[in-house]
Amino acid sequence: MLTITLAIFIPFLAALFVPSIYKWKPDKIGWFILIIPLVLFISLVRFIPRVAGGETISHTFDWIPSANIYFTTYLDGLSLIFGLLITGVGSLVILYSIYYLTARESLSHFYVYLLMFMGAMLGVVFSDNMMVLYVFWELTSISSFLLIAFWYHRKQSRYGAQKSMLITVSGGVAMLAGFIMLYAMTGSFSIRENIAMIGEFTNHALFVPAMILVLLGAFTKSAQFPFHIWLPDAMEAPTPVSAYLHSATMVKAGIYLVARFTGIFGGDAVWFYTVSIVGIFTLFWGSFNAVRQTDLKALLAYSTISQLGLVMSLFGLGSAALHEGYSDQSVLYAQATFAALFHLINHSTFKGALFMVVGIVDLNAGTRDVRRLGGLMALMPVTFTIALIGSFSMAGLPPFNGFLSKEMFFEAMLTVRHLEFFSIGSWGILFPILAWVGSIFTFVYSMIIVFQTFFGAHQPERLDREAHEAPMGMLIAPSILGLLVVAVFFFPNVVGDYLLRPAMSAIYPSLPNIAGAMKSIKIWHGPNLALWMTVGVVVIGFLLYASLKYWRSMYKVGPFRWGLDSVYNGALSMMERSSTVLTNRYMTGYLRHYLIYIFGIFLILTAGTLVLVGGVPFDFSNDSSITVNEYILVFGMMVAGVLMIFVSSRVTAILLNGVLGYSIALFFVIFRAPDLALTQIVIETVTTALFLLCFYFLPEVKKERVKRPAKIVNLLIAISVGTLVTVIALAVQGSNMFDSISIYFENAYELTGGKxxxxTILGDFRAFDTMLEVVVLFIAGIGVYTLVKLKSRKEGRDVED
Amino acid sequence: METLITILAGVLVTVAVYLLLSRSIIRIILGSAVLSHAVHLLLMVMGGLKKGSVPLLGEVSDRYTDALPQALILTAIVISFAVTAFLLVLAYRTYQETGSDDLREMRGFTDE
Incomplete structure (x- = not known):
């Protein structure tokens, strides 16, 4: 089906037209852009029944077939979820940004970047070929860079953009290396083919390195510890961008990658441990650090890191299902993946809503610092309601969707205790403990968002603007998300049956029954351990929130204070300094040095190769005879050449050069090349004239004031280069590996009509070369003309001075 | 003949490289001119020398000299002329601006 392929390209195509629409209707442009994700969303929604029925849709066209790179788009349950998130949240974000960004901003840039991101992100989730996926993957990094630096006049924006770019792109390159390793093993870039074939290669030496490299790509993109440091700085982007790229879609690309590659690497202990431990630690670390933030957006950034860690760890646990084929055990672990997918969707709804709320508060109160905010409930009732829904869902409270997925998360973490393979032993208990502690901090910062912003005393004197409710239009998008948060709680199995189960079959293609074996999501599952854990989270979380001012100072002590940021900044500035020092050492700007590098490398590589290959074939048997006057000519040229080194008069030097040139013309006559002889004589005459003309303006060639060692070095290099060239040329003549192609041109009369x-070679067979040669002459002519012309103007100015 | 011309080309390359490594712009330009001479000779040698008649169809001969190197050299001669002309004017301009034809002085190095 072409629809999916088109879906990737439509945003790119639309981006082309943005500037002209912007010229036409600069203040209405958002409404035009909104059509695109909306149309895409609706066309994707129409696929839901077919995909839920077990159908997958793919379409291939050849891109670079010789390198096994096909542009294959593939729609299954997993990519459908992401496709719906990208287009759905995309529509809401564009609707929101119509009101968020004023007409004074450069809207045309903004929407071009946003559409570029949308296309690239759709490309990531719909591509089956790893190389194509990689291209789109890096495109998302680039569009993210452009969007973070949207307000590029701010230093912090530029810093954040650079940081995110450096971290995500290096991860992307690592991922590319991983893909190439996979290709080296299986001989295919197709993810589906790899999943089918990988069974034979799990003991291959490249299997684990490929896995680690792919994970590096996923972890950097999804801001997992210790690569999470770019996400808080990415909050310099306009809030719609933060809501879209840095919470709902782009940062989930890493999670998508992990889910997609579970079929390839899942079932291996290294994958299981790396993904689940990095995930669970990121969950803890993100939530722990979110509490200390005073900027609402920074708080949300850390909260996103933490929630991404949660989903990541669930995918890690879920991969255990592939360890031993289909069994009751594997159904139990697959339940973790089910929870991960569910939370993924829920997170996009409540976090998207919260980002939009923070944007509204920022815009209408003039600050997002929780210390200056307070008492906004009465002033912004609608915003408050949405914030309440979003935060309570994030904290895992009913009746919001976060409660359901949080419960499933706890249950999944508790099953790790029963894990009998991967030699986990009693360490498994750490998983539920870290999960629980992380959830407590999650509860605390969720309360900070609601209570410190909307309750307490209103302090109008500390706000930059008089706080008031946002306009209707701005509230539409977050309200829709807020409604979804509640709706999903009451009808979780609509999501479960139509989106999650098909995605389960996509993640576990080798376990076809797994989707049906998933328990349906229950709003009330009776008092079990998971529920008691939630109760504990609420009680302890509430106590901690109430006593926040007593223990907050803990963040100022010791190891909590120095972060990974200083490591990053230090490493970056150290690299800059050392590369400056290094570059200045060899880039001296002195031609002689550069030529020495060039000749040196030429000598080392070529002479080295000759030595390595061993033996240079010499064959003089084919040489033609030499007459006496030819000997005299050669001798004359050698003398003239060597003399050029020693002469101090420039006229002598140019005359010697003339001797060389005219002698060569004579050789051309001897070697039966009349055209060359003619050309050479003309050119040599003109060159000599030109030299003499220029010498009129140039100083006399001075005796070289060069120290003896430098001279010896020059001489050594010159002699070795000369010798090497001779040896290579002789070796080439001595070996006869190919037939000459020149016979072809002897058909010239039949082919071209020239004798x-x-x-005929110049004017017909290789006419393009000749044309470009004329272009070179033309360019050189322009250069000469410009250089001469520039002078008079500059001199004129000098006179004025 | 081929070997002799190859050795001649080698000598010319040596001279050219030595001139290129010097400090005076004029010597560098001369070096590049000599280098193109050497390369033309080398190209010529590659097709074999004095084997067959002038590559003009209709000459009474059973064999022609290899025409391909000749075409290449013809191109190279013209290009090297363009390069030399450009370099000369560049040297002239540089001397007008800086009053020096010594690359080392231009970089602000003090003399050894």
Whole structure:
């Protein structure tokens, strides 16, 4: 089906037209852009029944078939979820940004970047070929860079953009290396083919390195510890961008990658441990650090890191299902993946809503610092309601969707205790403990968002603007998300049956029954351990929130204070300094040095190769005879050449050069090349004249004031280069590996109607070369003209001075 | 003949490289001119020398000299002329601006 392929390209195509629409209707442009994700969303929604029925849709066209790179788009349950998130949240974000960004901003840039991101992100989730996926993957990094730096006049924006770019792109390159390793093993870039074939290669030496490299890509993109440091700085982007790229879609690309590659690497202990431990630690670390933030957006950034860690760890646990084929055990672990997918969707709804709320508060109160905010409930009732829904869902409270997925998360973490393979032993108990502690901090910062912003005393004197409710239009998008948060709680199995189960079959293609074996999501599952854990989270979380001012100072002590940020900044500035020092050492700007590098490398590589290959074939048997006057000519040229080194008069030097040139013309006559002889004589005459003309303006060639060692070095290099060239040329003549192609041109009369073979080559067979040669002459002519012309103007100015 | 011309080309390359490594712009330009001479000779040698007649169809001969190197050299001669002309004017301009034809002085190095 072409629809999916088109879906990737439509945003890119639309981006082309943005500037002209912007010229036409600069203040209405958002409404035009909104059509695109909306149309895409609706066309994707129409696929839901077919995909839920077990159908997958793919379409291939050849891109670079010789390198096994096909542009294959593939729609299954997993990519459908992401496709719906990208287009759905995309529509809401564009609707929101119509009101968020004023007409004074450069809207045309903004929407071009946003559409570029949308296309690239759709490309990531719909591509089956890893190389195509990689291209789109890096495109998302680039569009994210452009969007973070949207307000590029701010230093912090530029810093954040650079940081995110450096971290995500290096991860992307690592991922590319991983893909190439996979290709080296299986001989295919197709993810589906790899999943089918990988069974034979799990003991291959490249299996684990490929896995680690792919994970590096996923972890950097999804801001997992210790690569999470770019996400808080990415909050310099306009809030719609933060809501879209840095919470709902782009940062989930890493999670998508992990889910997609579970079929390839899942079932291996290294994958299981790396993904689940990095995930669970990120969950803890993100939530722990979110509490200390005073900027609402920074708080949300850390909260996103933490929630991404949660989903990541669930995918890690879920991969255990592939360890031993289909069994009751594997159904139990697959339940973790089910929870991960569910939370993924829920997170996009409540976090998207919260980002939009923070944007509204920022815009209408003039600050997002929780210390200056307070008492906004009465002033912004609608915003408050949405914030309440979003935060309570994030904290895992009913009746919001976060409660359901949080419960499933706890249950999944508790099953790790029963894990009998991967030699986990009693360490498994750490998983539920870390999960629980992380959830407590999650509860605390969720309360900070609601209570410190909307309750307490209103302090109008500390706000930059008089706080008031946002306009209707701005509230539409977050309200829709807020409604979804509640709706999903009451009808979780609509999501479960139509989106999650098909995605389960996509993640576990080798376990076809797994989707049906998933328990349906229950709003009330009776008092079990998971529920008691939630109760504990609420009680302890509430106590901690109430006593926040007593223990907050803990963040100022010791190891909590120095972060990974200083490591990053230090490493970056150290690299800049050392590369400056290094570059200045060899880039001296002195031609002689550069030529020495060039000749040196030429000598080392070529002479080295000759030595390595061993033996240079010499064969003089084919040489033609030499007459006496030819000997005299050669001798004359050698003398003239060597003399050029020693002469101090420039006229002598140019005359010697003339001797060389005219002698060569004579050789051309001897070697039966009349055209060359003629050309050479003309050119040599003109060159000599030109030299003499220029010498009129140039100083006399001075005796070189060069120290003896430098001279010796020059001489050594010159002699070695000369010798090497001779040896190579002789070796080439000595070996006869290919037949000459020149016979072809002897058909010149039949092919071109010309009898002079050299002329037909220049004017017919290789006419393009000749044309470009004329272009070179033309460019050189322009250069000469410009250099001469520039002078008079500059001199004129000098006189004025 | 081929070997002799190859050795001649080697000598010319040596001279050219030595001139290129010097400090005076004029010597560098001369070096590049000599280098193109050497390369033309080398190209010529590659097709074999004095084997067959002038590559003009209709000459009474059973064999023609290899025409391909000749075509290449013809191109190279013209290009090297363009390069030399450009370099000369560049040297002229540089001397007008800086009053020096010594690359080392231009970089602000003090003399050894």
């Amino acid at each position: 002079n073979i050299v002329n």
